[in-house]
Amino acid sequence: MGRPPCCDKEGVKKGPWTPEEDIILVSYVQDHGPGNWRAVPAKTGLMRCSKSCRLRWTNYLRPGIRRGNFSDREEKLIVHLQALLGNRWAAIASYLPERTDNDIKNYWNTHLKKKLERATCTAAPPPPKKEFAYKGQWERRLQTDINLARRALREALTVDGTMSTSPAAYRNPADYALSAHNISRMLDGWALGKPAGAGVSNPSAADSASASSSELTDCSSSSASNCAAPALWSSLLGCQSNAAAADEEMPLSALESWLLLDDSTDQSAAAREGLLRNYPF
DNA sequence: AATTTCGTCAACCGCCGTGAG
DNA sequence: CCTCACGGCGGTTGACGAAAT
Known part of the structure; x- marks a missing residue:
């Protein structure tokens, strides 16, 4: 037997x-x-x-494995995905096809986590440390409220109690596929909104990442216009702009804004309601 | 120069879902 | 239907080199 x-x-x-x-x-x-x-x-x-x-x-x-230093963009992508998915390294790695889940996990544990903690501790009075001199504002702002962001995400993902409040608890593969699908669409929108010249190290890599995780997403072939990301961003920001206008925006900044939502403000509540109303998880 | 501390990362451990038998 | 190995995953460890003292 x-x-x-x-x-x-x-x-x-x-x-x-x-x-x-x-x-x-x-x-x-x-x-x-x-x-x-x-x-x-x-x-x-x-x-x-x-x-x-x-x-x-x-x-x-x-x-196909790339070793060595992570680029700024990879770093940001990991931070965003970690905020969205939690410590689901394999899922995160599917968006960085040149990196292994082990590498990403190590990089998170040895670099990013400490950086987040430092930034959180020193967020109030901006430290004149040279360490942050080369980094943008986004990281400190994001890190300052990372826990809040994750809580907000869990709340936002809860629809009529039909979905677990914890991404880690998607026992039904279809639930997880839906979630990952949506995240993929967010990232597609983000990548499409990147400044010229910037981007994932290999633009086709993002697509191949989506394609390689075909179980998780079918958005690899989506264009910006048929992606739901613009609607998501506008709903996240609580504005009633049309999709075309939202399409012009930098999704990363929108994601930052959303991650920095403050539970106590009406605007944040409205933003989350907009998410639930307009974005079909 | 010697020792200690710290940072990095490859590899291991243990758990879980799946599916072969 | 049941058992249990496989494959995959996330958490953790420990060896090693670099930096600090």
């Missing part, structure tokens, strides 16, 4: 991979393709468990 055991625990090697092991693994994947990890140790002679082989491939050896 059940499947045969994956690999014996005895004799399984742990720790850093050697170049020789990498070569063996890459050769195997080139010949057989990724997958069926259970067979890898047996067929290659690697003294690693299947899980370790899969991890090594997906996080390090897989082609």
